Amino acid sequence: MLTINERRLKELLNRFADFGRTPNNGVTRLALSDEDKQARDYFVQLAEQAGFGVTIDAIGNIFVRRAGENPQAEPILVGSHGDSQPLGGRFDGIYGVLAGLEALLSFNDQQVKTQRPIDLVMWTNEEGARFAPAMMGAAVFAQKLPLSQALAARDSQGLSVGDELRRIGYAGNADLSRYQAHCAVEIHIEQGPILEMHQKDIGIVSGALGQNWYQIRFDGVASHAGTTPMDMRKDASLGMARAMLALNQLGRREIPHQGRVTVGCVQLTPNSPNVIPGSAYFTLEVRHPDKQALARIDQEIRCCLQTIAAEEKLKLSIKSVLALDPLHFNPDCLNLMEQVCRQLGYSYEHIVSGAGHDSCQLNDRFPTAMLFIPCIDGLSHNEAEDIRPEWSAAGAEVLANTLFELANRP
Numbered sequence: 001m002l003t004i005n006e007r008r009l010k011e012l013l014n015r016f017a018d019f020g021r022t023p024n025n026g027v028t029r030l031a032l033s034d035e036d037k038q039a040r041d042y043f044v045q046l047a048e049q050a051g052f053g054v055t056i057d058a059i060g061n062i063f064v065r066r067a068g069e070n071p072q073a074e075p076i077l078v079g080s081h082g083d084s085q086p087l088g089g090r091f092d093g094i095y096g097v098l099a100g101l102e103a104l105l106s107f108n109d110q111q112v113k114t115q116r117p118i119d120l121v122m123w124t125n126e127e128g129a130r131f132a133p134a135m136m137g138a139a140v141f142a143q144k145l146p147l148s149q150a151l152a153a154r155d156s157q158g159l160s161v162g163d164e165l166r167r168i169g170y171a172g173n174a175d176l177s178r179y180q181a182h183c184a185v186e187i188h189i190e191q192g193p194i195l196e197m198h199q200k201d202i203g204i205v206s207g208a209l210g211q212n213w214y215q216i217r218f219d220g221v222a223s224h225a226g227t228t229p230m231d232m233r234k235d236a237s238l239g240m241a242r243a244m245l246a247l248n249q250l251g252r253r254e255i256p257h258q259g260r261v262t263v264g265c266v267q268l269t270p271n272s273p274n275v276i277p278g279s280a281y282f283t284l285e286v287r288h289p290d291k292q293a294l295a296r297i298d299q300e301i302r303c304c305l306q307t308i309a310a311e312e313k314l315k316l317s318i319k320s321v322l323a324l325d326p327l328h329f330n331p332d333c334l335n336l337m338e339q340v341c342r343q344l345g346y347s348y349e350h351i352v353s354g355a356g357h358d359s360c361q362l363n364d365r366f367p368t369a370m371l372f373i374p375c376i377d378g379l380s381h382n383e384a385e386d387i388r389p390e391w392s393a394a395g396a397e398v399l400a401n402t403l404f405e406l407a408n409r410p
Contacts, residue, residue, distance in 0.1 A: 089385020
């Protein structure tokens, strides 16, 4: 079995954490920012120093190739993203890029030959924190999002993806529309508490939750807080408050089935201390591993909200803004990952991803699979996000041996 250089991996993680480091040891490295450019530049520098080829496509995805013995063979694709959330953590995304880089560097150190090329990718704008939608680079690559639409997306300052790619020097011209991988692999921190709680070294990701996103609004009548009797009000905030409680109860009922229900954004209008809110807007996100359950929950949500609206004499608007089916990763790749974990002596369990990842965009184009490593207290999208060195090394070692096996398949 192949080994990796644990010390070098730790140094790589620490070095990339400098690009956008925050006072509380987190990272703010928004897509196509100056900090993102610094990370990209250093990634390309390391790849070129190692003798790898570098290709950049029109959405700024960076592909680093370690050549195989058979240059005509379909490559193995591995990687993750380099951008972060505002005040995010040091490992979300970038760990997957650097664990992949460490694997390729260790192959060089040990003069390992593979039949297939291995392509390590740093995807553009996975987080969606600056430009919408999330998973943008992978979605364009997988031909699920038109390039023109992605390049035209603007941030809160009115700056476009296309303009920012040109500004930082990553508006590439490689045409990868006919790219075909033998399979795709991604490793990521779990971003949840399960692996640490169960004392497992590795999570073998069987799939990802389906998602439904909604924008919901109750409309009542804005009126004076002091002169309008309680029994004559059409208070939109009351409808929202009742809905939040009811929806949370619905989500708790789905705990055994790994369902999640979240109200993430709320807004009252006119949002004044002495005015009864005439409008209440909130977002709702539902995640579940079962497609039929998502459809059932959708109907329950609509029935619940309609009942509340009728009882509180409010108008109701429900807009569906996203619907993603649950997905299942490739069983052959997952079985190989199990075999590698057993051979290396690492404990593992199968786990469903509650988050979206770049691999979710690739899954119906290539055979795709994911690995997780634990993160302390399950914290992510947080400056306090952290992992233990032994988890980092274990994940990179499992990844390296998985890549070796895949890259030598006929």
